[in-house]
Amino acid sequence: MASLSPRLYRFARLLLQIGALIVIWLAAVQLSEHWLHSLPPTVSGIAIALVLLGLGLVKREWLTDGATWLLREMLLFFIPVVIAVLQYRELLDGKLLAIFLVIIGSTACVMIATALAVDLAWRIEEHFRHSDEKQS
Amino acid sequence: MNILSGLFWLALTVLLYAGMRGLHQRFPRPWLSPLIVVPAILMAVLLLARVPYAAYNAQSHWLSAMLGPATVAFAIPIHEYRHVIRRHWFPLVIGVVVGMGVAVFSTVWFCRLLGLPEALERSLSVRSISTPFAIAAAPQMGGQAELAAVFVVITGLVGMVLGEWLLGWLPVRTSLARGALFGAGAHAVGTVTAHKRDTEEGVISSLTMIIAGMLMVLLAPWLAAWV
Numbered sequence: 001m002a003s004l005s006p007r008l009y010r011f012a013r014l015l016l017q018i019g020a021l022i023v024i025w026l027a028a029v030q031l032s033e034h035w036l037h038s039l040p041p042t043v044s045g046i047a048i049a050l051v052l053l054g055l056g057l058v059k060r061e062w063l064t065d066g067a068t069w070l071l072r073e074m075l076l077f078f079i080p081v082v083i084a085v086l087q088y089r090e091l092l093d094g095k096l097l098a099i100f101l102v103i104i105g106s107t108a109c110v111m112i113a114t115a116l117a118v119d120l121a122w123r124i125e126e127h128f129r130h131s132d133e134k135q136s
Numbered sequence: 137m138n139i140l141s142g143l144f145w146l147a148l149t150v151l152l153y154a155g156m157r158g159l160h161q162r163f164p165r166p167w168l169s170p171l172i173v174v175p176a177i178l179m180a181v182l183l184l185a186r187v188p189y190a191a192y193n194a195q196s197h198w199l200s201a202m203l204g205p206a207t208v209a210f211a212i213p214i215h216e217y218r219h220v221i222r223r224h225w226f227p228l229v230i231g232v233v234v235g236m237g238v239a240v241f242s243t244v245w246f247c248r249l250l251g252l253p254e255a256l257e258r259s260l261s262v263r264s265i266s267t268p269f270a271i272a273a274a275p276q277m278g279g280q281a282e283l284a285a286v287f288v289v290i291t292g293l294v295g296m297v298l299g300e301w302l303l304g305w306l307p308v309r310t311s312l313a314r315g316a317l318f319g320a321g322a323h324a325v326g327t328v329t330a331h332k333r334d335t336e337e338g339v340i341s342s343l344t345m346i347i348a349g350m351l352m353v354l355l356a357p358w359l360a361a362w363v
Contacts, residue, residue: 018205021205021208021209022204022205024205024208025204025205025207025208028204028208029204038357039354040272040353040354041204041272042204042207042268042269042272042349042350042353043350043353043354045204045205045207045208045211046207046208046210046211046214046346046350048208049208049211049212049215050211050214050215053211053215054215060212060215060216063209063211063212064212066209067208067209067211067212068209068212070202070205070206070209071206071209071210074203074206074267074268074324075153075157075169075170075171076149076150076153076170076199077199077200077202077203077206078171078200078203078267078285078289079149079153079170079171079174079175079178079196079199080149080192080193080196080197080199080200081200081203081267081271081281081282081285082171082175082282082285082286082289083175083178083179083182083189083192083193084189084193084282084285085179085282085283085285085286086179086182086183086189087189087282088280088282088283091253091255091256091283092256092283095252095256098250098251098252099252099256099260099287099290100290100294101246101250102243102246102247102250102252102260103260103263103287103290103291103294104294104298105242105246106238106239106242106243106246106260106263106264107264107291107294107295107298107321107322108298108302109238109242110235110238110239110242110264110320110321111295111298111299111302111317111318111320111321111322112302112306113234113235113238114231114234114235114238114313114316114317114320114321114344115302115303115306115308115313115314115316115317116306116308116313117230117231117234118227118230118231118234118308118310118312118313118316118317119307119308119309119310119312119313120230121226121227121229121230121231122224122227122310122312122313124226125224125226125227
């Protein structure tokens with residue numbers, strides 16, 4: 001019993017943290033449904049959590065374990081959605097090669113453009129940081 | 137009886153996932169990822185047993201429902217690394233805007249070049265962001281959430297391989313640029329790859345991915361009319 005209780009305590013704490021994240025999500029869903037129709041809950045949920053954390057009403061340690069668990073096991077939550085592709089067999093039939101080409105080509109474009117743009121943005125940032133330091 | 141068969145598929149999904157995750161940890165090959173193997177096995181079983189998707193999803197939809205709370209969990213890394221955002225807000229904004237702009241427009245152009253139907257084009261256009269965001273953005277873009285989810289998964293796997301190869305010859309000097317490349321190009325799968333390479337790269341990758349996802353969800357209704 002004595003060796004089990006710390007593990008039980010950790011497990012209960014994890015469930016409680018996941019429960020808290022679910023409550024924030026449900027609040028975000030209500031918010032988009034009744035008040036802010038153009039703000040999707042995927043965005044407002046993060047915003048609510050950030051406001052709670054920013055105001056100090058919720059401490060990050062209260063949510064960290066639950067959040068880490070949800071993000072680590074997120075693959076499990078995708079599976080039913082991925083399987084739903086079975087319903088679209090006719091639409092995909094004979095087009096798999098083209099789809100792969102689109103994904104490979106476009107992903108290469110995204111990666112090259114993003115990396116070069118961010119490198120350039122970093123140089124601009126450094127430039128302004130140095131000129132700020134000279135002024136002060 | 138219906139409830140029991142629904143619970144059976146739910147339990148089978150969770151058990152297969154747990155088993156394959158263990159196997160993947162022991163043999164970390166990309167094609168052994170639970171996200172490839174588990175849907176492949178389940179789809180084969182459903183097709184062979186002639187079980188319709190609705191019967192599979194009768195209780196399994198509870199798993200998809202957890203994607204919502206999982207997006208709330210993204211607030212934790214944003215809060216934890218807010219000093220990184222404050223310091224590097226400019227390259228982060230540039231990375232997200234360039235990454236998402238190129239993702240949507242290059243996807244649409246490639247689709248038109250190859251003559252893919254508009255239903256696929258719309259679902260493909262959100263493939264660069266993390267799955268929970270893509271599921272929210274796809275219907276607003278005029279696509280299908282389920283197709284978008286599959287394309288997101290393929291993008292992650294393609295991007296993981298492509299990213300390492302591109303960084304072999306691309307003239308980028310900063311870990312900011314390398315992290316943004318993975319976050320914008322290959323969302324969560326890329327972020328895992330970036331984390332293995334370097335901690336700062338991983339942080340930038342996850343911030344880019346989260347901000348890009350939120351931005352796409354917000355902009356999807358306007359982008360849909362635009363492309």
